[in-house]
Amino acid sequence: MELKLEEIKKKSGKKMSKELIQEQLELEEIIIEKQEISLKRRVSQILDTMSFEVKRTWKTFIIMLFVYFAIFLLNLLIYELQESAGVELPDDPIDYIGGYFGMFGILIIISTATFGGSIIAEDFQKQTGNLLFPKISKSRLLIGRVISRYALNAILIIFYYILVASITNYKYNELPDTLIDSMGWALFYTFMLFTFVIFMSSINKSKSAAIIVSILLFLIAFNIITMVLIMTRTGIEPVFIPTYYENIIEASLDMPDPRFEKATFGPHGRSDVEFKRWLTPSKSGAFIGMSLFSVLLLIGAFFFYKRRQSKNE
Numbered sequence: 001m002e003l004k005l006e007e008i009k010k011k012s013g014k015k016m017s018k019e020l021i022q023e024q025l026e027l028e029e030i031i032i033e034k035q036e037i038s039l040k041r042r043v044s045q046i047l048d049t050m051s052f053e054v055k056r057t058w059k060t061f062i063i064m065l066f067v068y069f070a071i072f073l074l075n076l077l078i079y080e081l082q083e084s085a086g087v088e089l090p091d092d093p094i095d096y097i098g099g100y101f102g103m104f105g106i107l108i109i110i111s112t113a114t115f116g117g118s119i120i121a122e123d124f125q126k127q128t129g130n131l132l133f134p135k136i137s138k139s140r141l142l143i144g145r146v147i148s149r150y151a152l153n154a155i156l157i158i159f160y161y162i163l164v165a166s167i168t169n170y171k172y173n174e175l176p177d178t179l180i181d182s183m184g185w186a187l188f189y190t191f192m193l194f195t196f197v198i199f200m201s202s203i204n205k206s207k208s209a210a211i212i213v214s215i216l217l218f219l220i221a222f223n224i225i226t227m228v229l230i231m232t233r234t235g236i237e238p239v240f241i242p243t244y245y246e247n248i249i250e251a252s253l254d255m256p257d258p259r260f261e262k263a264t265f266g267p268h269g270r271s272d273v274e275f276k277r278w279l280t281p282s283k284s285g286a287f288i289g290m291s292l293f294s295v296l297l298l299i300g301a302f303f304f305y306k307r308r309q310s311k312n313e
Contacts, residue, residue, distance in 0.1 A: 042140055049144025054152070057115065061152045064111050068156050071107055072163045075100045093172040094253045097179065100164045105246045108190050109218045111156055115149040116197030117211035120305050121204050138305060146298075150194050157186050181252045185286065189245050192290040193218070195297040196242055202304035218243055235276045239289050244281065251280035 079099060083089065090096045120142070161183045169175050200217075201210040222243045229238055237260075238244045251259075260278045281289060 045140050046144040046147070049141055050148040050151075053145050053148040057149065057152065060114060061156075064114060064156055065159065067110070068107060068160050069163070071103050072100065072160060075102065076167060089171060093168050093174060094176050094178070096171065097164060097168055097176070097182075097253060098250055101250045104160070104186075104249065105243070106219070107160070108153075108157070108186070108193060108246075109215060111153050112190060112193040112197050113211045113214045113218075115153055116194050117201055117214065118207035119145050119149060119198050120201040120301065121207045121210045122201075139302070142302060142305060146194075146198065150191055153190050153194060154187055157190055158183065161186070176253060178253045182249055185252050186249045188287075188290050189249060192242060192245065192294050192297075195294045195301070199297040199301040199304075202301040230275050230277050233273075233275060237278050237281070237285075239281060239285060242293055244278070245286050245290050247278075247280040248283070248286045252283070255283070256280065 079089070079096075090099075161179070165175055165179060168179075197210065197214045200214045201207065204210040204213060222241050225241055226238055226244065229236055256279050259280050259282065260276055263275050263277065264273060280286075
């Protein structure tokens with residue numbers, strides 16, 4: 001009898017263990033299925049946010065497209081007037097392309113400030129964030145906005161390069177290989193400035209304040225700091241100034257060696273004071289510097305975004 005009872009217990013134990021294993025497998029399948037659904041839902045929410053942002057800002061995008069085109073036409077007109085006055089075009093197409101970058105940095109500043117200034121501040125200024133997206137996390141909302149608005153900025157940059165490449169090829173029947181490198185640096189620089197504007201948007205109470213503060217810093221404050229470094233003859237490369245990285249956009253067409261120039265100045269015609277002006281960062285320095293700026297600014301922007309949300313500002 002005892003042997004039979006033990007056999008029955010062993011058989012029932014085996015059945016119970018099989019049932020437990022089966023239940024565990026079914027539970028794991030359910031968890032995996034829910035994770036897949038959750039991932040699809042997250043991606044879908046980001047894509048929906050991107051679509052919404054494009055529809056919301058397409059008029060601004062068209063205006064900026066005309067602005068980029070107008071600046072290109074202005075540079076082209078200057079070249080045409082010089083030709084009609086007997087001034088020959090540069091022998092090197094790289095020098096010709098350089099003429100189109102005179103106001104390019106300002107264009108990037110304007111477009112990044114326009115698209116990035118309202119990316120966070122507008123939610124708190126108009127209290128629209130929770131109304132429009134009541135079931136989406138702030139991280140996915142921010143990701144969707146950043147991707148869509150930067151993509152619009154990138155299209156503007158690529159559009160400008162296509163115009164410049166087209167007219168250069170028409171004039172010289174050739175294009176420098178480094179033009180692609182220059183466009184890559186322009187896109188990277190645009191993203192870095194875009195993250196800076198997003199950060200400004202996260203700490204300002206209105207989008208207009210974020211836009212104005214960003215433009216003033218880019219056009220005035222950072223240039224003053226650069227001039228102070230030159231005049232004080234420190235010789236320090238201004239890698240900590242975001243706008244310094246704009247120089248590599250044109251310099252990458254034909255990287256100068258050395259990457260700085262020296263000038264002398266003195267009273268009453270005497271040249272007894274020497275100044276050192278950095279022309280461009282190195283390619284490795286530009287990549288590291290802009291990467292650090294972009295990552296730190298995005299982290300900071302997200303931190304202040306969540307903080308303001310928790311305080312219900």
